[in-house]
Amino acid sequence: MNVHLCKNEETIEEALEYINEHDPEGKQYTVDVNADRCYIGDEKFIQAPVLINHKNQYYACREV
Secondary structure, eight states, X not given: OEEEEOOTTOOHHHHHHHXXXXXXXXXXEEOOTTXXXXXXXSHHHHHOSEEEEETTEEEXXXXX
């Protein structure tokens, strides 16, 4: 699991773009800000290949 910590005013969309551009295996991810929000320890958090931490809220990315 990788965690992307958003910088200052970086949006979730910008974070996702960065993740997709810099994935070492060339994988692509998507995230739905409503459906993919998760909490530390829940199933989405545990199973996510990539997490986005945006202002202390977590979003579980899914591989496309």
